[in-house]
Amino acid sequence: MGSTAKRWKRFAPLFLLMLPGLVYLIINNYLPMFGMIIAFKDINYTSGILGSDWIGFKNFEYLFKTSDAYIITRNTLLYNGLFIFINTIGAIGLAVLLNEIRKKFFQRFYQSIIVLPHLISMVIVSYLVFAILGSDTGLINKSILPLFGLDEVAWYSSKQYWPYILTIVNIWKGIGFLSVVYLASIISIDTEYYEAATLDGATRWQQIRTITIPIIMPVITMMTLLAIGRIFYSDFGLFYQVPMDSGVLSETTNVIDTYVYRALMNLGDIGMSSAAGVYQSIVGFVLVILSNYAVRKFSKENALF
């Protein structure tokens, strides 16, 4: 009995520190789940949420009314899948390279340069892209294409280029931050492994393959799993701001988030927005469970749960 009280006393400050986070989580993440019922109701403000009529899946219909549902689901999954793949490989590569730099100053310098884009707001990024792609003043149309005697390209009304543009922007912006996460775990690897390997005559490449990658594998799995869990949530800024909200591009730039945003800016219907939110959450949830299940199959200790 006495020891329990003692334990409580010892950990009380920790619990206290946990409290704000817990409160935040409950208020912000758990209480709103109640709002899921809005997706199945025809909301009338006078009768309130509970008093409004149940309408089944009617709010979901507009999502699947046209081929849009297919396009946005495809775009969301393909883009995010591609981003996860490229960013992970790229970030690990970068982290390994950064780790090889011996001069502290240069390591810090490159690291900062690479992380910098992560700190720039998407709105500003969109204008940087615009400065390059714009028709009247853009770098490519006014300076580069004329050099080769090529015609101007109306980037903002030609949808076929956007999968590449968005991928490049995403890598440029996101890769630095991810590589720092990996770098942190690479740095924490005991140097004795490498010393032993060097003594055995292992090349740099062999060291990376057999020491670095296996040791940071749990971090890679965790980051990837977390990313997969959010595969249905796209970077709104990237898909909305960077194409400058140009409707023509929607076939290659429209993802679930932007679709819902555009539809609701026009309609202001919370029933339909909740429906899209629920659709997004459920598919995201299923994906996390599935990918975690897959990881468990291969290596149990790397799974999240």
Next chain:
Amino acid sequence: MKRKLNWIGAILAMMLLLAACSSNNGTNEAASPAGNGSNDSGEAEAPYELTVAYFTFGSVPQDQKLIEEELSKITKEKINATVKLLPISLSAWQNQVNLMLTSNEKLDLMVLMGSTYANQVAKGQLIALDELLAQSGTGILAALGPDYANATKINGQAYGVPTIRDLATSYGYLIRQDLVDKHALDLSQVKTLNDLEPILQTIKDNEPNMIPFVNGTGASPLTYYSTRDSLGDDMGVLLDNGQDLKVVNWFETEEYAAQLKQMRKWYQAGYISKDAVTVKESTSDILKGGKGAGNLATLKPGFDTQETRLTGKAITSVELLPSVAKTSTVTNIMWGIAKNSKNPEKAMQFLNLMYTDKDVVNLFDWGIEGKHYVKVSENIIDYPQGVDAASVGYSGMGWLFGNQFLSYIFKGDDENLWEKMKEFNNSAIKSKALGFTFDSTPVKTEFAAVSNVLTQYRIALECGALDPDKMLPEFIAKLKDAGIDKIIAEKQKQLDAWAAANGQ
């Protein structure tokens, strides 16, 4: 020692958090006692605080608080109420108002926009006004006249009152006066959209850094040019300004196809900016920055001076289409009483003042006499000494606050502006569907899907950035796919019922 610091840190963090949470409660409590006012009358009754929400462009004027105090002085005396003004920036307006209505925040009077009006009524966010109007809003009805007062009715009940301003609109091309003089442009020859071509060509040839035919953000050059009654949303329209009650698909008409062809030609000729699809500025900002020559716009008496003030460049305009009155031109700006209101009676009394009381209207429109304006003569005002448009502490939008015809006229404007405006309103071609408001709830799935298709194609097509020969058929097919025909059928049904009920 270290342990103690940990504790203090944790407690401080908690306190910060709690403080942040509790600030909300404070305002709620403060608001509630005022709400009891409606139960009993008499001398001892505490003045009711009316919360009045409206949208603004740009920042809140620095003397906003003074206006609120002055207003409250008048209203305390006349209707035993005080006024709390709640200006919300237009970009956040829709979200914030939705939030206030949903969370039952204190809100009495609010501006309504035509585009969301029917939806708000369908969702039960507004109080029906007929009874209140008959009781304490007689001044409003008298000022509006029956035609325009009835234009806001949905299922026979009014839920909003249009502000009194230009209730009709005409369409035309506005252009910088200095360019007209410099290149000796003859605007008198311009009667149709086609006639603009030589003018645009002249500007294109002589002013290489200027866009001859400007469009603003979220709009195409054609957005402010209309020969149809859009019935609110362009999904099913009445041609020829609603002289015939047959709902048709505007995007399938030859007229639309011809307009698109012309825009495509102008885009390729360089009259329309190559970046038109992604433009992020308003037309007046583009003109102000010297990057544009002119654009299509909705005109009204006094328009040129208004634009001149807005752009800082002398503006002239030429009318291309005569003035028309449609439900959308009347209902685009209205006032309504939120269902949150604890005292709709008082809200209506205040609204009545906004349509009948010269002092109230001018406080809203121009600010405080002697401080924000001085009288030059009985009805003409000017800035006080040492104050100009940039440094004045308050200026309101005349067309927003009730009855603009009670507003003073600013020096430089036409002295007979309001007479001309009345004439403009009365002489306008009236759409046969004036007063009909479409309720999209029965087809809201289709409505959402069609809205999406519109945002995808419309602006790019109307800017000429897409080839209409190829893309217009695709656009139409997508619209049909999304169910525009169902919306049109529903609209026709509602319109027929409305027409039968109103003896058209």
